[in-house]
Amino acid sequence: MSARAGGAQGSGSAPKAAAGARPGGLNGPGAFGEEPTVAGMGLRCHGLTVVYDEGGRAIPALADVGFSVAPGASVALLGATGAGKSTLLQALRGLIEPEAGAVELDGLAATDEGFADRRRQIGLVFQRPELQLFAGSAREDVAFGPRRLGWPADDVAAAVEAALELVGLPPAEFGERHPYALSGGEQRRLALAGVLAMRPRLLLLDEPFVSLDPAARRTLATVLRRLVEGGTTLLLATHDVDAAWGLCDERLVLDEGRLAAAGPWAFGDGGEQALAGHGLEPPFLVELWRRLGRPAGAAPRTYAAAAEALR
Amino acid sequence: MSAPLVDIEGLRFAYPGAASPALDGLDLQVAEGEAVALVGPNGSGKSTLARLMAGLAVPDGARRAIACGHDLLDARGRLDARRDVGILFQDPENQLVAEDVEADVAFGLENLGWPPERMKPRVEEMLAAFGLEGLRERAPHLLSGGQKQRTALAGVLAIPRRVLVLDEPTAMLDPGGRDEVLAAVRRVRAEGLATLYVTQEMGEVGLADRVVALERGAAVFDGRPRELFADLALVGRLQLGLPPAAEVALALEGRRRAGPGAPGAEGASPPGDAAGTGTPGDEAAPSRETGAALPLTLDELVALLAGSDT
C-alpha cells in the first residue's frame, strides 16, 4: 500500500527564506554562519518493512510503509507507543536494515553515488538524551558529531558555538557545564545541539516533548519552529498531537507498523476518525471548532489565530 | 474535625553542597481523604517534599512534621511513615524490582514479613483492582509504560496506606498510558485515600480539591485550582502552563500574563505560533476578577463562548 505523496501545500520545493532576527534572545539560523538558510532534504520511501527477531519469533515492526516528504516540509509522525515510530526514524537514518523496501534521499537511491553523504546529513535525536550525552562538558559533547565528520577544528568550534546558541544554551553560560548537571529540558536541548552541529538537512526527532515541563516545551517548540522556517526538513515523531498540530503542516499516522494516513491534516474530511482509531485524540483547537459547530478542517493552529477567528 | 493526616510546618531541607535550600520553611496540611495537587517550577522542591513526606529523607528541621501520626524528625518515625505513606515515582522502569508482575506486587508485603496465607489474597485483590491479572507472569521489561506504572502502583498500594503521594506519574507515558494511570488514581481516590499529586500538567490539576504551589521551597499558594489559574501573575512567575481552554479565553480577551515564557509572550501558544499573541514585553496587568472566570475545560470554554454570543 502506498500513501499519496505528502507534499506541503503549495510548491514546498524551494527552501523557505529566513525571516530575520527573532525576538526572545534566540538567534536565527543566520547564527550558523554565512548560510541563513538550509536546503532541506527531500525523502521518499516505499515498501519499508522491518522485522525484529525476539527469541525466535518474528515481530513485525514496520509493514510496507511508503510515503514522501518534500524538501523543507514539516511532518508529524503520529502513533501510540509501539506503533513503530522509533523504528521508522531509525530505518530512515540507516541504523536499522529493513527486511524489504527502500529509502530515497533527494531522489537518490541507496546504490547511487552521494547517497551515503546524504545519509550523514540526516540528524536523528533520540528520545532519551541521557543515552547520548557522554562528554565532560557541553561543548565537548556537541563537538563529537562534527569531529566524526572530519571537519577542521575551526569549523567544529564554530558549529558548536552556533548550535548551542540555536537551542538556547548560550555557550558562555553552558559551554563548560557538565551534561549530567543540566535539567531534563536542558539535556534535551543539548542532545539536539549535538545533532544540529552537524548541519542536518533533514531532522528526525523521536518524542522530543516527553517529560518536559511547560516552559521547556515552549522553548523547544520555538527552536524547532525556527529550524523549519530556516528550511530544514522536519519529521517529528510524537504522541503529543497538540504539539504536532502547532508545528507541522502534514502528518503520517502509524498504527502497529502500518501507515494509516499520510498528507496534510484532514480534519473535516472525516479523516480524523483515523486518529481516534489509532489511540490518538484530535488537537484541542480542532475539538473546539467541532464543538462550536464550525468546520473542523478550518480549525486554527494557534491560540492567537483561534482568538482572531472567534472575535 | 479530625487532625490532619499530614501536618507540616516550617519544613527545611537542603541537598549537600547546594547553593540554596530545596525546602525553606514549607507549610502543608493534608486532611483525611483529601485530593491535593502540588505544582511549581523545576527546582521548587516538589519532589523533595514528596520524598520527605514518605519518610525517605531526613529533614534538616521543622517546627512540626507529622505524617499519619509519625514524627518525620525522628528516625523511627520516618520508618513508620514509610508504611503509611505510599509514593509512586515518575520513571516506570526504575520501580519494578522482581521477575514478574505478581512477584513485584508482593514485594512490599514480603518486606513487611506478611505470612503467605495473608499475602496471596491481598496480591490477588491488587492485581484485580489494577487490571493486571492477565499480566501476572509477565516480565517487567515486556510491559508498556502504562502497565509498568499500574504494576508499580499496585505494588505500592498492596501495603495498606493512609496517604498516597504521586510524583509526576504520567510524565513519561503516552496518552494511553496516562489515561490508564489517571483512571487508577481516580479509583483510588474514590475509595477515600488521601492523595498528593505532583504534576506539571495543568490539565491534571483540575481533578484535585486543592492545589498547593511551591516556589523556591515554600508554599506560595494554597487554595482551589480555579483561584490559582485566576492569579495570572503567579501562574506566569511560576512558569505553570494554563489548560488550553484558558489559553484560548485569555487570547480572546487580548490579555497577557506577566513573566518570561508565559503565554502571550514569545512561544506561549501551542508550538508553531510564530507570531505569538502580540509583541513580547507588552504585558497587560492581569486582572484577578477576569481570571476568576477563566474556563479550565473544553466544556467550560464552549459554554463561555456560547454565553458571550448573544
Next chain:
Amino acid sequence: MRATITQYVPGHSPLHRLDPRIKVVAVTTLAVALFVRDGYAALAVFGATALAAVLLSGVPARWFWRGLKPLLWLVGLTFVVQVLFAPGEAFFTLGPIHLTWEGLERATFLSVRLIILVVTGALLTLTTPPVALTDALAWLTRPLRRLRVPTEELALMVTIALRFIPTLLMELDTIMRAQRARGAEFARGGLVTRARALVPVLIPLFVVSFRRADDLALAMEARCYRPGLTRTRLHPLAAGAGDWLALALVAAVVAVAMVV
C-alpha cells in the same frame, strides 16, 4: 522470551516441579560422585541416570546441545591431551606423536565423563527458573549468615540484576544507535581504536545504571525494604514427598555407583 540468556525452558515435567533446593543438592552430589568414582560401571550408572533425567525433563535435545556446544572445545582438548600424553604401548607413531590404546581409552572415558557432567548441570538450569535457583541458593547458604555473609541480600541482588539484563541490553542497543547517528563507528580499526570508540557507549550506560540504582533503592525503601530484614515469600519453597523421593533416588544411584 530470551530463554537463551538464562537457559530456562518452561515446562511441567516432574523435574520442573521439583523443589529447586533438592535439585541443587542432587546435581551437586551427582557431579561430585561422578568425579570421585572411577570405573566404567560407575560411569554407565551416571550416564544412564542422566539420560533418564533428560528424557523425563521433556526438554528438547537441542537445548542440551546448545549448553554443550560452548564446552566442546574443552572436551576436545581433554581428548587430545589424553591421547597424546598417556603412557602405554604405542600403536601408531608419527614423529613426536605416540598414540596408545590406553591413551585412547582414557581419553574416551574422560570425555564422556565431562559430557555427562555438563548434561547433568544443564538439567538444573534448563528446568529451574533463575529466581528459583537464587531462592534455593539463598536457603542453602543460610548458615553462612552466622558468619555475617549477607546471603538474602545477595540473592535479591542477583534477582534484580537478572531482571534488568534485558533492559540494559535494550539501552545498550539504543545508545549505540544514537552514537552511530552522530557518526560513531564500532567495527573499525584495531583493538585500541575500538576500545576508544566504546567510551561514548559505556559512559551513558554507566550513568543510566547509577541513576537507576538510586531510583530503585528509593522505590524499594518506599516499599519498606531494609537490608537485614527477614523477608517472607509469596510462594515459599516447600519440599514435598516427591522431592524427598527424588533425593532418595539420587542417593540410591550414588550408592550403586560406589559399589559396582
